[in-house]
Structure formats: structure tokens, C-alpha cells
Amino acid sequence: MAQELIQLQPGTQVERWKIEKKLGEGGFGAVYKVSDSTGQYALKVEGVNEQIQVLKMEVFVLTELGKRGGRHFCKIHDKGRYGTFNYVVMTLVGKSLQDLRKEGPGQHMSLGTAIGCGIQALEGLEDLHAIGYLHRDVKPGNYTIGRIGLDELRKIYVLDFGMARKFTNEQGIIRKPRAAAGFRGTVRYAPISCHLQRELCRKDDVESWLYMLVELTTGNLPWKNIQDMHQVGEYKKRCHNTAINELFVGCPYEYRELMTHIDNLKYYDAPDYQYCYRTIRRALTSNGVKELPYDWENKM
Known part of the structure; x- marks a missing residue:
């Protein structure tokens, strides 16, 4: 209570x-x-x-x-x-990526800004995983920009560790997964494992991060209007198999490569963060966009 x-x-x-x-x-x-x-x-x-x-x-x-x-x-x-x-x-931090996304035309960010936010957001998860913690509630509302000065306006902060969980023991060894784990997090961004009530691992934070990246880029996730948690889980599974185009409509091709990497990871595997940064940076080049300035800089 x-x-x-x-x-x-x-x-x-x-x-x-x-x-x-x-x-x-x-x-x-x-x-x-x-x-x-x-x-x-x-x-x-x-x-x-x-x-x-x-x-x-x-x-x-x-x-x-x-x-x-x-x-x-x-x-x-x-x-x-x-x-x-x-x-x-x-x-004290500034606006959330959720609010900044909604302020953009079509309720999404420019591609360069979405990718820049994505890189910093993943760096935050990499640092968190390095100390043996999962975030377990990765979403645009849990990331913000700083407040004053250009450096701070360009810096992304990770917030809210209320659902964080230590995935390593005192010796730094990854703990064995529990047989069943309850649903944690936010349905829209939750990884498929969460819908299946499986123990979460590092790849699951990165899967949620990819959904967030898609939403920042296009303003949309195909299951956003579905209320039923089970149906959302089924929709996500389809998007990882046959309906991949539905998820990545309007996104750079590189986002699909990120999903392939994430889907190939197992419970004990560390995501290849460097591969993810390289792949997403390549999307800047292949789409002829620059990361900076961020969309909100000229409005502050």
C-alpha cells in the first residue's frame, strides 16, 4: 500500500x-x-x-x-x-526527450538529433551496465537534456533508477536468471522478454533503447495505440520476424542492423556497444545529415 x-x-x-x-x-x-x-x-x-x-x-x-x-x-x-x-x-535537469520529441514537427526529432540522442542514451546504459546494473525502464521520459549553457543543452542525462536491478553478484559474475520475473517497466518500450516474464538482461535495455530511437526518429511505434499488454508483446514479436517494415518505416536501414545484433544476443552476452555506435553513426553519413546542432538549441 x-x-x-x-x-x-x-x-x-x-x-x-x-x-x-x-x-x-x-x-x-x-x-x-x-x-x-x-x-x-x-x-x-x-x-x-x-x-x-x-x-x-x-x-x-x-x-x-x-x-x-x-x-x-x-x-x-x-x-x-x-x-x-x-x-x-x-x-537539476531540463526537458525530457519525450517532451522534446513532441515539440518537433510531426512529433518527432530531425534524424541527426534523434541519432545524437540515441548515441548518448546508449552510452548511459553502457556505463550503467559496467557497474553491474540494468535500468529496466528505458524510455524517452527517463532521459533529459541539461539546463544552462550549450554544453549542458547538448548533454543527455539518464534518470530514474527505481526499477534498476543488479545483474552481477559481489564477484562481478552474472547471476543466474530467476525462473519467472514479473512485468517491470513501461509497456510501450518493454522488451519482448518482459512480456514473456523472463529475467531481463543487458540486451533487453538495448532493445528498449532501439524502440525509443525509432520513436524519436519517426514519432511512431506501430503498437502505440494498443492497450492490451499481451497484444503489444505479440506485435513486437511480429516486428522482429515478418513485420520488420512496420517497425522501421521512415528509419535508416542501419536500425535494422541494430535489431539483428540485439536479437542474436543471449542472456549472458554483453551487447557490442561499439558496434552499435559505429552502425548508428553510419546512418548519419548514409543519410547525409549532421548530428549538431540539436533541434532545440535555437529555441532555448
Whole structure:
């Protein structure tokens, strides 16, 4: 049973952090824009009595990534407990790729921008996999751009590790798959394994990433209007077999090569990230487009 969400009013102080406004809320709790003498940040809160402590996972994963020099992640500036909630203060980021996609003509990005976002989004997953974690909810709503300055406007951040799972043991060995795993993630972008309730692995994050890449590129996924989870799973299977053209209509040919690579991977295999970057960069050349400037740069 979910606890009551912690609601903080603008002007409230949480230690040295002044609440400016609420940015949103999820199953875990709420996110606020806060400030102190050094600038503006995001503060996430979660009740101390929540059954599943999502923030703890978030803090742990981001701390590990910070130690390893992760390229696409928020920095943690403070964390603690205040009254009835735990909180973490991190980098304040900009708009999500979901919002930026919808702002584009035809609700999609230009090809160069979609590919640039795709490369950075996959780099984030590569770094996450390198510390032994799967994301398990890869989607455009969980990636954002930075806020201020050209470098930040061109940087993609990976967010939300509430569904992340460690796939290696303490010795760094990949854990054996569980016989059955419940559905995790978001139906539209979920990998086929998720529909089959199989244990997820690295290739599944990359499969979700490819669906996201298609949507950023064309504004569409062929199953987007189907509500039934089982039917969506069946549609995805067809797209990997006989209906490949339905998925990749309006996409560079290279996206099909990415799918072939992903489909050939098994549970214990590491995706060949370098092959993926090379293949997707080739799509820039073969379509005569440039990655930069990104679509939103001239609007900011």
C-alpha cells in the first residue's frame, strides 16, 4: 500500500535547501526544485515508511556511477532524513526527450538529433551496465537534456533508477536468471522478454533503447495505440520476424542492423556497444545529415 505523498510548500526549508516549486511526482514520492546559495537543484523525497525504498537504490547507483566517472548522470549534492521523509538533492535537469520529441514537427526529432540522442542514451546504459546494473525502464521520459549553457543543452542525462536491478553478484559474475520475473517497466518500450516474464538482461535495455530511437526518429511505434499488454508483446514479436517494415518505416536501414545484433544476443552476452555506435553513426553519413546542432538549441 502506497504511503501518503509528502507535500512540501514553496518557501519551506529542508536543511539548507529552500523549496521553490514542485516539479512532479511518481510512485516513489515527489520532486521539487530547490535552491541554496550555490544555485538550483532537484530534491527528491520519499516517506521513511514506504515499503519499497526507491531513493536508496537511486543514491547507491548514482554514487557508484559517480565513482566510475559515469558520463550521463546527475550528481548527488546532499542526502539525508528530515522529519518523516528521506531526501536526496541532485543536479537539476531540463526537458525530457519525450517532451522534446513532441515539440518537433510531426512529433518527432530531425534524424541527426534523434541519432545524437540515441548515441548518448546508449552510452548511459553502457556505463550503467559496467557497474553491474540494468535500468529496466528505458524510455524517452527517463532521459533529459541539461539546463544552462550549450554544453549542458547538448548533454543527455539518464534518470530514474527505481526499477534498476543488479545483474552481477559481489564477484562481478552474472547471476543466474530467476525462473519467472514479473512485468517491470513501461509497456510501450518493454522488451519482448518482459512480456514473456523472463529475467531481463543487458540486451533487453538495448532493445528498449532501439524502440525509443525509432520513436524519436519517426514519432511512431506501430503498437502505440494498443492497450492490451499481451497484444503489444505479440506485435513486437511480429516486428522482429515478418513485420520488420512496420517497425522501421521512415528509419535508416542501419536500425535494422541494430535489431539483428540485439536479437542474436543471449542472456549472458554483453551487447557490442561499439558496434552499435559505429552502425548508428553510419546512418548519419548514409543519410547525409549532421548530428549538431540539436533541434532545440535555437529555441532555448
